[in-house]
Amino acid sequence: MADKSATEVQPATPAKRKGVKRRAFLIGGVAVVxxxxxGISIADSNAAKSxxxxxxxxxxxxxxxxxxxxxxxxxxxxxxxxxxxxxxxTGLAQMLAEELDAAWDQVRVVSAPAEPAFANVGLGRAFxxxxxxxxxxxxxxxxSFLSFIARQMNLQMTGxxxxxxxxxxxxxxxxxxxxxxxxxxxxxxxxxxxxxxLTTQDSHVIHSKSGRALRYGELAAEAATLSLDNAxxxxxxxxxxxxxxxxxxxxxxxxxxxxxxxxxxxxxxDMRVATIMAAxxxxxxxxxxxxxxxxxxxxxxxxxxxxxxxxxxxxxYWPAISGLRALTPExxxxxxxGISTASIFKAQGxxxxxxxxxxTAGDGDVQAGLGAKPIEAKYQVPFLHHAMLEPxxxxxxxxxxxxxxxxxxxxxLATKMMAVDVSGLDADDVTFHPMMIGGSFGxxxxxxxxxxxxxxxxxxxxxxxxxxxxxxxxxxxQGAYRPQSSAALKASLTKEKRLAAYRNDxxxxxxxxxxxxxxxxxxxxxxxxxxxxxNQQTGAWRSVNxxxxxxxxxxxxxxxxxxxxxxxxxxxxNHLKAGxxxxxxxxxxxxxxxxxxxxxxxxxxxxxxxxxxRTIVAQVIEASVGDDGMPKVHKxxxxxxxxxxxxxxxxxxxxxxxxIMGLSSAIGEAITLENGAVQQSNLADYxxxxxxxxxxxxxxxxxxxxxDMGGIGEPGVPxxxxxxxxxxxxxxxxRVRNLPILTQAKA
Amino acid sequence: MKRSFxxxxxxMAIQTSxxxxxxxxxxxxxxxxxxxxxxxxxLTGTKFGCGIAACGACTVHVNGEPTRSCSVPVSExxxxxxxTIEGLKSTDGTLHAxxxxxISAQVPQxxxxxxxxxxxxxALIEKxxxxxxxxxxxxxxxxxxCGTYPRIRKAIHAATGQAAKAAKPAEGxx
Numbered sequence: 001m002a003d004k005s006a007t008e009v010q011p012a013t014p015a016k017r018k019g020v021k022r023r024a025f026l027i028g029g030v031a032v033v034x035x036x037x038x039g040i041s042i043a044d045s046n047a048a049k050s051x052x053x054x055x056x057x058x059x060x061x062x063x064x065x066x067x068x069x070x071x072x073x074x075x076x077x078x079x080x081x082x083x084x085x086x087x088x089x090t091g092l093a094q095m096l097a098e099e100l101d102a103a104w105d106q107v108r109v110v111s112a113p114a115e116p117a118f119a120n121v122g123l124g125r126a127f128x129x130x131x132x133x134x135x136x137x138x139x140x141x142x143x144s145f146l147s148f149i150a151r152q153m154n155l156q157m158t159g160x161x162x163x164x165x166x167x168x169x170x171x172x173x174x175x176x177x178x179x180x181x182x183x184x185x186x187x188x189x190x191x192x193x194x195x196x197x198l199t200t201q202d203s204h205v206i207h208s209k210s211g212r213a214l215r216y217g218e219l220a221a222e223a224a225t226l227s228l229d230n231a232x233x234x235x236x237x238x239x240x241x242x243x244x245x246x247x248x249x250x251x252x253x254x255x256x257x258x259x260x261x262x263x264x265x266x267x268x269x270d271m272r273v274a275t276i277m278a279a280x281x282x283x284x285x286x287x288x289x290x291x292x293x294x295x296x297x298x299x300x301x302x303x304x305x306x307x308x309x310x311x312x313x314x315x316x317y318w319p320a321i322s323g324l325r326a327l328t329p330e331x332x333x334x335x336x337x338g339i340s341t342a343s344i345f346k347a348q349g350x351x352x353x354x355x356x357x358x359x360t361a362g363d364g365d366v367q368a369g370l371g372a373k374p375i376e377a378k379y380q381v382p383f384l385h386h387a388m389l390e391p392x393x394x395x396x397x398x399x400x401x402x403x404x405x406x407x408x409x410x411x412x413l414a415t416k417m418m419a420v421d422v423s424g425l426d427a428d429d430v431t432f433h434p435m436m437i438g439g440s441f442g443x444x445x446x447x448x449x450x451x452x453x454x455x456x457x458x459x460x461x462x463x464x465x466x467x468x469x470x471x472x473x474x475x476x477x478q479g480a481y482r483p484q485s486s487a488a489l490k491a492s493l494t495k496e497k498r499l500a501a502y503r504n505d506x507x508x509x510x511x512x513x514x515x516x517x518x519x520x521x522x523x524x525x526x527x528x529x530x531x532x533x534x535n536q537q538t539g540a541w542r543s544v545n546x547x548x549x550x551x552x553x554x555x556x557x558x559x560x561x562x563x564x565x566x567x568x569x570x571x572x573x574n575h576l577k578a579g580x581x582x583x584x585x586x587x588x589x590x591x592x593x594x595x596x597x598x599x600x601x602x603x604x605x606x607x608x609x610x611x612x613x614r615t616i617v618a619q620v621i622e623a624s625v626g627d628d629g630m631p632k633v634h635k636x637x638x639x640x641x642x643x644x645x646x647x648x649x650x651x652x653x654x655x656x657x658x659x660i661m662g663l664s665s666a667i668g669e670a671i672t673l674e675n676g677a678v679q680q681s682n683l684a685d686y687x688x689x690x691x692x693x694x695x696x697x698x699x700x701x702x703x704x705x706x707x708d709m710g711g712i713g714e715p716g717v718p719x720x721x722x723x724x725x726x727x728x729x730x731x732x733x734x735r736v737r738n739l740p741i742l743t744q745a746k747a
Numbered sequence: 748m749k750r751s752f753x754x755x756x757x758x759m760a761i762q763t764s765x766x767x768x769x770x771x772x773x774x775x776x777x778x779x780x781x782x783x784x785x786x787x788x789x790l791t792g793t794k795f796g797c798g799i800a801a802c803g804a805c806t807v808h809v810n811g812e813p814t815r816s817c818s819v820p821v822s823e824x825x826x827x828x829x830x831t832i833e834g835l836k837s838t839d840g841t842l843h844a845x846x847x848x849x850i851s852a853q854v855p856q857x858x859x860x861x862x863x864x865x866x867x868x869x870a871l872i873e874k875x876x877x878x879x880x881x882x883x884x885x886x887x888x889x890x891x892x893c894g895t896y897p898r899i900r901k902a903i904h905a906a907t908g909q910a911a912k913a914a915k916p917a918e919g920x921x
Contacts, residue, residue, distance in 0.1 A: 085856030085893055248853060255858030256846040258792015258832035262859060265791035273786070298775060317795070318775075318782045389796045389804055389859045389892050438794070438859030439892050472797040649853055653898070657856060660894030683801040683890065692884035694896035 066112070066175050067096060069224075073203050073217035075102050077172075078112040082410050082444075083251055084437045086713045087650030090249045092172050094646055098242040099176030099234060101200035102216070109250055111412070111434040169709060177232035182223040187214050190222075237644070246649035251436075263407035263435045264393035264469060271395065271465040272301060274458055275320040277327075278309035278450065278478055281676035282535045283334030286310055294323035303327070304458060309450075311458060317469055324471075336535035336676040341484065344673070345380055348486040348507035348532050357528035359511050364524025369501025374490040375563050377556055380738045381548045382670035384482035384541050385686055390438020392451045392470040396459035398423075403430045403459060405452075408437030410444040418446045422456040441661070442540035448480035476686055477678040480539030481671050483508040487552040497564040499575060500524070504552060509533045512545030517611040518553060519582040520575035535676060542661060543714035546612035550718030551666075551725070551739065554608035558726040559735065568607050568726065569595055581705055582609060585618045585639050592701055593620035593637035600624075603634065606726025608719035615642040615710030619659070619719040621695075623727040631728055631741055633663055635697040638716070643707040651712045655700050658716020664689035666721035668742045687742070761825045765790070766834030776822035780814075781805045783821045784831060792832035792862045796890070803889030806863035807831045813870035832862035835869065845869050848906035856893035863889050868903050877907040 068076040077096055083089035089109040097107050180200055187205035188195040191212060199206050203216040237244070254260040279285060291303035294312050299319030304311045310329045314320035394407035396419075403423050409415040409432070416432040423430065437444060446452050455468040470478075485508035492500045499522045506512065507530040518525055541547065561571035569590045576583040586609050589595075599605060602624045609618040622635040636659050645651045668687040672679045680686045725736040738744065760771035765788060774783045779798075784790050784807065793816060796804030800815035807816045808830040835843040842850075845868050855861045864887070871878050871886040878886065883900055891899070 085858055087856075248850070251858070252850055252853060252855050255855040255861050256849045256865060257836060257842065258790070258862050260858055261791065262794075264795065265785075267786075267789070267791075316778075316782055316786045318778045321798075387892055389794070389802060389857070389890065391795065437857060439857040441892070469795070472799070653853060653856060653895070656897055657894035660896060661892070664894075682799050683797045684799060688890050688892065689894075689896075690890060691887040691896045691899065694894070696880065698897055 066171065067100075067179060069179075069216050069220035071217045071220060073103070073106050073215050075100070075107045075203070075216075077107065077109045079109050080112045082111070082408070082412070082434065082437055082440075083109075084408075084410070084440045084444075085251070085255075086654055087249050087251075087647060088713075089251065090247060090650060091646040093250065094242050094245070094247055095169070096172040096176040098240055099173045099232075100180050101202070102176075102242075103203040104242055104247065106203060107250075173234055174230075174232060175228070177234055178228035178230075179223070181229050181232055182226045183216055183219045185226060186219045186223040190214065190219070243646055244644070244648065247647055249647075249650060260436055262390050262393075262438045263395075263409075264390055264438070264467075266393075266395045266406045266435060266467065268395070268397065268465045271397075271467055272313050272315065272462070273317045273320050274304075274311050274313040274455075274466050274468045275317065275324050275471055275474075276306075276309050276311040276451075276454055276468060277324055277329065277474060279331040279334070280477060280678070281331065281333040281336050282478070282537065283336045283676075284308065284331040285334065287330045287332050289327055289329035291327070293326035293328075297323040297326055299323075302462070304461070306454065306457060309454065311454070311468070313458070313462065313466060320469075321471055333676050334535070339535050339676045340674050341382070341672040344484050344532070344534050345486055348484075348530070349378075349488075351507050351530040351532055352486065352488050352505045356530075357505070358531040359513070359529045360526055361513050362518075362524075362526035364501065364522070364526075366501045366503050366524040366526040369524040370490055370492050370503060371500075374492045374501075374503075375560060376488070376490050377559055377735075377737060379487045379489065379552050379555065381485050381551060382672065382739060383479075383484045383536060383538075384547075384665050384669055385476055385479045385671050385680070386439075386441045386443035386541060387476075387669075387683065387686060387688055388437075388439030388441055388443055391472055391475045392449065393467060394451055394455040395465060395467040396455045397465035398459045398462070401425070401429055403456065404433065405431070405455065405459075406433040406435055408435045408440075408444065409446060409449070409452075410437070410440055410442075411446055415446045415449075415452055418452045419456045422453045423460055441542040442544070443480060445480075445540065448537060448539040450478070472682050476671075476680050476682055478537075479671065479678075480537045482541030482544075482547060483510070483538040484534070484536075484671075485548045487548070489552060489556040491556070491560055493560065493564050497566055497571070497574075499560065502526075503528070504549075505530065506549070506552065507532045508545075508548070509538050510545075512549050515543070515545040515612060516549045519580075519609065519611055519616075520557075520572070521577050522575060534673075536673070542658070543612050543717040546610060546714070546718040547662070547665070547721065550608065550610035550612070551721045554610060554719065554722035555725050555735075555737070558606065558722070558729065562729075567596070572607070572609060581616055581641050581703075581707060582611065584705070585609065585616045585641050585703060588701065588703060589618035589620050589637055589639040592639065592699060593622075593635075595620060602731060604727045604730025604732070606723045606728070606730055608722035608726065610715070610718040610722075612715045612718055613711030614708065615640060615712065615715035617641075617655070617715045617719050619723040621720070621723040621727045623724055624731050625728065631667060631724060633693075633695040633724060633727075635699070636695050636720075636723075637699045637701075638719075639701050639703060640712075640715070641703040641705050641707070642710040642712050642715070644704050644709055645702055645712070648702065651702065652700050654712045655716035656698055658714065659698060659720050660689055660694055662717040662720025663693075663695075663724060666724050666739055666741060667693070668740050670740050670743065761821055763824050763826065764828045766830055767828075772821055774821050777820050780807070780809075780816040780819045780821050780824055780829070784816060784829075790831050790833050794859055794862055796860065796863075801890070802860070802863075803867060804860050804863045806866040806889060808866060808870060811870065811873065813867050830866075832866060835865070843869065845872065845902070845906045848902040852898045852902040852905060854895050854898040854902050856895055860889060860891045860893075861895075864891065864895075864899055868899070868906070872903065872907055877909055878903060 077093050079089045093109045184198050204213045206213045285308050289310050294303050299315040300323040302313040312320045312323040396405045412434040420427050420430045458466050487506040491502045494500050501524040504527045511529040561568040607620050618639050620637045623633045626632045729735050784793050794804035796802035798817050800818040805817040810827050
């Protein structure tokens with residue numbers, strides 16, 4: 001049943017594929033689409049050879065560039081993803097080790113080198129499949145060609161909840177299984193027995209008939225010379241002993257004793273520390289600065305003027321920031337001095353009122369279905385800052401024609417290529433060394449990170465290594481924010497309390513289509529995007545457009561349920577397909593939350609159901625309003641169907657964190673603009689949820705329907721805001737249509 | 748000549764103790780303790796998050812009190828005893844009970860705030876013994892953007908022998 005319902009909800013509309021194209025373009029800066037490319041054949045042996053040589057330089061034997069088995073049985077897995085604490089490297093290791101039948105305690109994971117030979121072919125393959133909608137054709141493409149594509153796209157990205165469901169399933173499980181077969185083949189020859197008499201367990205090939213066993217370590221050298229099976233048979237899940245287990249995360253011990261080295265912790269002899277201030281009005285340039293006050297600060301060595309920023313280089317961070325604060329630089333505003341939060345909302349509203357959409361998706365005759373008197377509501381959400389706790393910090397050193405850069409980035413290979421562009425050096429002369437990342441949530445993708453260009457420019461003119469650290473003030477003011485966005489929603493109800501038509505108009509820079517799944521089956525639905533671009537840089541914020549779209553649609557569905565006089569769960573049920581995964585998730589959350597059971601006076605329950613990154617999440621929130629007017633969340637019940645789960649405890653941690661990030665943004669977070677500049681200055685005026693505001697009770701349940709694996713890092717976020725807003729309506733009768741709730745509590 | 752310069756330096760240095768060892772610090776007196784710990788002593792487990800004592804990533808103990816080191820000039824800690832995350836382990840390398848509880852509850856995600864969270868939790872436990880949920884809410888004001896609060900609460904309870912009251916794991920059926 002689960003598989004059947006899974007196929008029903010697989011989104012494969014043309015609009016969806018278009019969205020994927022856009023993302024693929026953003027990742028690599030190279031669009032790779034079109035059937036015409038399929039005939040091209042590129043030999044990939046050079047890339048493979050260089051990767052193998054690199055991994056084996058310190059001993060051991062490399063398989064398919066992602067795996068190395070040492071003669072001491074040690075197993076090293078090279079991850080092309082950045083583990084930002086979401087547990088993806090542990091999960092990837094579980095997937096590979098499972099198929100390899102490795103001894104788990106011998107497994108360690110390190111970052112793949114930021115070199116083209118380690119571009120993420122599996123991710124490229126999955127993106128290509130999504131782009132063409134033709135996985136069967138993709139499967140026929142030679143691996144060498146896919147590797148070429150991934151290298152052209154500099155694809156080493158972490159994002160879109162892709163690590164396990166794409167890299168893990170497409171690459172790592174296959175590499176593990178194929179390597180296991182090569183080890184068996186080697187053992188069969190050495191023991192002079194048929195391969196089918198051999199089994200594997202805990203990094204040994206075993207011949208039970210004769211009671212003999214060989215260690216993987218003693219087979220590795222010979223096995224690594226065999227060519228690997230391209231399509232090995234994978235295990236049936238019933239045989240799993242490492243996957244689907246809550247293995248302890250491999251990165252955690254170093255995170256409790258202070259030994260983990262993040263990008264900001266890097267240091268080399270003679271290193272200087274710099275900090276920087278860019279034009280407060282984005283789009284502006286540096287027009288003048290008197291450098292003397294900074295140079296008068298003890299420890300300051302240089303003031304460097306960039307086109308749109310001024311940097312102070314010193315012996316340490318404190319003299320650097322003290323020097324920067326002593327300056328009074330003048331910046332132009334690039335003509336953006338009139339932009340404000342209010343002016344953006346007004347422009348967005350005007351665009352939607354004018355009615356000329358930039359793109360439209362959906363089905364049916366919505367205009368006719370809405371009739372003369374539709375139900376209408378307008379929603380607004382602010383820019384959101386990622387507020388990851390490690391500020392940007394990269395160290396760069398240019399010496400003897402070579403540039404080395406150290407730090408934590410979501411896409412090491414693209415970071416390297418960006419430094420190549422800025423420095424004008426050959427790719428062979430630039431090396432990026434990936435380090436641990438102190439939070440990202442979408443912020444550390446190089447295309448949004450001016451710091452890569454900044455540190456490269458500083459290093460190219462300094463005789464010593466320089467670590468550039470952004471102050472938190474710079475971090476808050478120069479973000480790549482979740483877009484400020486407005487929506488105008490309209491719908492009509494039949495006499496039978498069924499929705500006849502539904503229109504979702506929204507204004508923001510980009511179409512949200514690739515992250516919007518409207519799960520309800522209605523006669524007529526349309527989503528119309530009205531493109532409005534301000535001077536602010538907008539980027540991927542955990543779950544991308546699913547946060548605002550989830551808030552709009554699931555809040556409005558609640559309004560419609562009340563307009564129809566129906567219970568919000570019943571009303572949603574009535575518009576979901578029988579037997580669908582969405583319906584099962586909704587029913588489960590209603591049952592587990594005690595939906596409909598009595599609550600204390602002043603407390604309300606709200607529900608929301610959002611699919612994002614192919615994972616369906618429903619939440620029921622119990623909340624009340626405190627004496628200070630602020631919402632208090634008492635309990636969150638969550639049901640998740642991600643198809644299947646690789647590491648249940650790590651998955652639960654991701655959903656917990658997603659809920660808290662969703663609540664935090666709904667309750668308190670907003671980046672606002674005045675005269676073209678960001679008004680918030682630090683974490684004091686960008687309030688994040690703390691322990692006391694986090695719900696005391698969180699119940700998370702995974703359904704594991706067996707459908708294709710969905711993402712887990714992002715989908716916990718989107719339902720939180722609408723479930724909370726709906727709970728507050730149930731508690732107080734007051735509808736929240738503008739976020740954050742804080743501004744209305746104060747009003 | 749050389750000797751007198753050194754003598755002058757020693758006289759100017761701020762004497763204090765870090766993780767049980769006496770140190771003489773040469774930083775400018777207005778330098779925040781955080782940057783002395785990180786850049787002069789090379790102890791990078793204590794983190795920079797905001798610089799205004801809002802996030803708590805830089806929490807260390809000064810004479811046992813949890814202190815946001817980004818906002819304390821080093822001159823103020825002269826003669827005091829400072830403990831950082833690196834000083835929590837016992838001399839034989841055994842982790843502090845709170846660190847062990849952090850691993851058992853699989854608390855950290857990105858991990859960047861966790862040194863500060865652990866230092867705040869250790870101070871709370873030393874002060875209260877077995878903190879209640881209300882005491883945890885009041886004392887644990889460090890920010891975690893990954894949202895590990897339910898597990899931090901669970902780990903504090905576990906470290907003090909109380910039943911976990913935070914997020915209840917409810918593993919799904921296949």
